[in-house]
Amino acid sequence: MLLNEKIKAARAKKDILLMTHLVIGYPSLDDNRKTIKQMVENGVDIIELQIPFSEPMADGPMIIKANQEAIAKGIKVRQCLDFAAEMTSTYDIPFLFMTYYNILYKYGVAEFLAKAKEIGITGFIVPDLPPEEGAEYLGLTHELGLFPIQIFAPTSSDGRMKTLAGHGGGFIYCVARRGVTGSRTNFDQSFDDYLARCRKATDLPLAVGFGISCKDDVDILTGKADIAVIGTATIKLVEEKGVEAVGSFIAGLR
Amino acid sequence: MNKPGYFGQWGGAFIPEVLYETFKELREIFEKAQQDPAFWQEYANLMSSYSCRPTPLTHAENLSRHFGGAQIYIKREDLNHTGAHKANNVMGQGLLVKKMGKKRVIAETGAGQHGVATATMAAKFGFDCTIYMGEEDVHRQRPNVFWMEKLGATVVPVTTGSKTLKDAINEAFRDWVANMDTTHYVMGTVCGPHPFPAMVAWFQSIIGLEAREQIMTAFGRMPSRVYACVGGGSNAMGIFQGFLDDGEVELIGVEAGGKGINTGQHAARLASKDASPGVAQGYKTMFLQDNDGQMLDTHSVAAGLDYIGVSPLLTDLWEKGRVRFEAATDQEVMAALDLTIKKEGIIPALESTHAFVQAFKEAGSLPADQAIIINQSGRGDKDIFTIAHAFNDPSWKEFIRSKGEEYAS
Numbered sequence: 001m002l003l004n005e006k007i008k009a010a011r012a013k014k015d016i017l018l019m020t021h022l023v024i025g026y027p028s029l030d031d032n033r034k035t036i037k038q039m040v041e042n043g044v045d046i047i048e049l050q051i052p053f054s055e056p057m058a059d060g061p062m063i064i065k066a067n068q069e070a071i072a073k074g075i076k077v078r079q080c081l082d083f084a085a086e087m088t089s090t091y092d093i094p095f096l097f098m099t100y101y102n103i104l105y106k107y108g109v110a111e112f113l114a115k116a117k118e119i120g121i122t123g124f125i126v127p128d129l130p131p132e133e134g135a136e137y138l139g140l141t142h143e144l145g146l147f148p149i150q151i152f153a154p155t156s157s158d159g160r161m162k163t164l165a166g167h168g169g170g171f172i173y174c175v176a177r178r179g180v181t182g183s184r185t186n187f188d189q190s191f192d193d194y195l196a197r198c199r200k201a202t203d204l205p206l207a208v209g210f211g212i213s214c215k216d217d218v219d220i221l222t223g224k225a226d227i228a229v230i231g232t233a234t235i236k237l238v239e240e241k242g243v244e245a246v247g248s249f250i251a252g253l254r
Numbered sequence: 255m256n257k258p259g260y261f262g263q264w265g266g267a268f269i270p271e272v273l274y275e276t277f278k279e280l281r282e283i284f285e286k287a288q289q290d291p292a293f294w295q296e297y298a299n300l301m302s303s304y305s306c307r308p309t310p311l312t313h314a315e316n317l318s319r320h321f322g323g324a325q326i327y328i329k330r331e332d333l334n335h336t337g338a339h340k341a342n343n344v345m346g347q348g349l350l351v352k353k354m355g356k357k358r359v360i361a362e363t364g365a366g367q368h369g370v371a372t373a374t375m376a377a378k379f380g381f382d383c384t385i386y387m388g389e390e391d392v393h394r395q396r397p398n399v400f401w402m403e404k405l406g407a408t409v410v411p412v413t414t415g416s417k418t419l420k421d422a423i424n425e426a427f428r429d430w431v432a433n434m435d436t437t438h439y440v441m442g443t444v445c446g447p448h449p450f451p452a453m454v455a456w457f458q459s460i461i462g463l464e465a466r467e468q469i470m471t472a473f474g475r476m477p478s479r480v481y482a483c484v485g486g487g488s489n490a491m492g493i494f495q496g497f498l499d500d501g502e503v504e505l506i507g508v509e510a511g512g513k514g515i516n517t518g519q520h521a522a523r524l525a526s527k528d529a530s531p532g533v534a535q536g537y538k539t540m541f542l543q544d545n546d547g548q549m550l551d552t553h554s555v556a557a558g559l560d561y562i563g564v565s566p567l568l569t570d571l572w573e574k575g576r577v578r579f580e581a582a583t584d585q586e587v588m589a590a591l592d593l594t595i596k597k598e599g600i601i602p603a604l605e606s607t608h609a610f611v612q613a614f615k616e617a618g619s620l621p622a623d624q625a626i627i628i629n630q631s632g633r634g635d636k637d638i639f640t641i642a643h644a645f646n647d648p649s650w651k652e653f654i655r656s657k658g659e660e661y662a663s
């Protein structure tokens with residue numbers, strides 16, 4: 001089943017889906033393992049695995065730190081791929097790679113995508129690769145039946161959203177506000193107007209991320225979006241309270 | 255045909271979606287300015303009344319005699335207002351900011367020259383100003399930090415990554431993606447996403463336009479070689495553009511050889527074999543990175559050259575064989591600096607001195623009826639702490655010690 005169809009089928013049973021995010025190798029692969037186990041057992045629907053990059057331009061302080069420390073501890077792209085393979089063979093939910101384009105480019109875009117396909121990755125979020133620069137990536141993902149998740153921002157015009165949706169697949173990642181990951185989002189009238197514009201621009205499911213950290217946030221999104229994305233919040237939680245805290249946190253979100 | 259924003263296979267605009275409209279506006283305003291002769295006139299007028307353009311071309315007679323070869327000419331960007339070529343780009347972008355109606359500017363800085371130039375422009379045009387600077391550079395270019403703050407800018411020390419120029423660029427982008435409605439990011443060199451490389455090269459071309467005319471007046475014909483240091487590549491592209499179409503003029507870019515090109519502690523992207531193609535900080539070029547695509551720590555005594563990437567325009571010219579690349583080590587730089595000060599009474603910035611090193615290596619092998627030009631991108635005043643330290647200057651140390659005691663009591 002296509003990712004978008006899977007999401008629609010799951011939405012028939014749940015009011016909103018949860019997508020969580022973690023940085024591979026931070027604090028450690030073993031902590032990642034335990035975190036993911038708790039996420040899946042507590043009903044997370046999709047997981048975004050970030051392959052660390054030394055220049056995470058779109059990320060805020062918490063995720064920058066996670067990227068830097070994972071690299072400083074010696075994590076390699078090859079290990080990230082092995083880890084992802086282990087997760088996809090253990091759990092029956094979609095896993096996505098989130099990373100910056102240089103990781104793909106340096107590996108070889110075609111080789112990277114083929115490898116991702118082979119290890120059971122479903123799709124990709126690459127925040128510094130607009131469709132204008134991504135012809136090879138877009139062509140190959142579609143060819144391989146992988147999903148190049150496209151990103152909408154509050155600054156995207158209606159026309160731009162249509163263009164992006166035309167290149168995308170799986171779902172659309174709607175960035176909730178301007179800025180980088182990690183800080184709070186104001187869910188005000190202009191946010192509602194923005195989401196309404198997103199909804200009008202595409203039939204693909206909508207995920208909303210940036211600044212979503214608690215049940216109240218998820219409640220606000222319920223009925224407006226298909227997927228709530230929890231990023232920095234769980235990374236921070238693991239850092240402050242340890243991996244054991246993840247399960248009840250996730251269970252309490254819906 | 256090249257894709258817009260590409261120079262050969264290098265360049266592009268690898269930007270997050272949230273900046274798509276911002277870049278569209280920037281491209282449009284830049285293209286309009288380029289097609290409007292009145293805009294360039296306004297720019298040139300500003301640079302001649304607020305800064306010292308045209309900057310002189312100095313015949314370095316003593317150095318020429320010392321090496322006994324080619325006539326050495328020095329293009330004096332150190333005499334530009336704020337002490338470096340950086341002001342050319344900054345004042346140009348400042349005029350664009352006025353047209354866009356934005357009220358705040360941000361910038362990255364390595365040596366602090368671009369930061370000082372941006373803070374100066376902001377003071378003159380009435381903009382708010384925030385400068386991002388790697389923590390390591392805040393320490394080694396302290397005089398410029400002082401002046402930026404005096405000029406009313408907020409200087410934010412960047413503590414992520416290697417705490418140098420590339421990290422300052424990341425932080426400036428992080429500010430911009432939150433504040434693009436009110437804020438323009440004044441990129442300081444011919445790098446980053448399109449249209450920055452083309453835009454900065456355009457404003458800096460004023461160096462080459464002048465130098466070409468000046469060497470014809472002073473020497474009567476084209477120089478054999480033109481030398482420029484290369485951090486991101488803006489002063490080099492600036493002067494090279496005056497001679498690109500003259501095939502007989504050899505163009506030489508000099509990168510930071512740091513502790514030596516075989517030590518791994520350098521910032522020689524094109525002069526060493528350590529760099530490979532990559533995409534980071536919004537553009538495609540040759541980066542100093544590992545096999546996974548993680549950027550490496552670079553080293554140079556000159557903060558302004560201590561950078562992982564290099565202009566896509568220069569990478570293209572290098573690939574096509576039009577620009578030759580060399581590297582100068584920290585040690586060679588100190589020796590050339592000392593010589594230039596003693597022989598000519600000129601104090602080049604540590605960055606600029608890299609170009610002097612290579613010119614000095616080659617001048618003696620050229621006949622006396624040929625000329626070479628060195629682009630002196632900036633003045634060395636900002637480097638007083640680093641230079642005094644490198645020369646282990648006893649009276650300077652004594653002065654710092656007594657100042658320290660004075661402030662401690």
Ligand SMILES: Cc1ncc(COP(=O)(O)O)c(C=O)c1O
Nearest residue numbers: 485486487488489558605631632
């Ligand atoms: C005096 C001076 N020269 C050169 C550079 C290097 O920059 P670019 O290669 O863009 O000219 C700097 C950068 O800070 C500088 O301050």
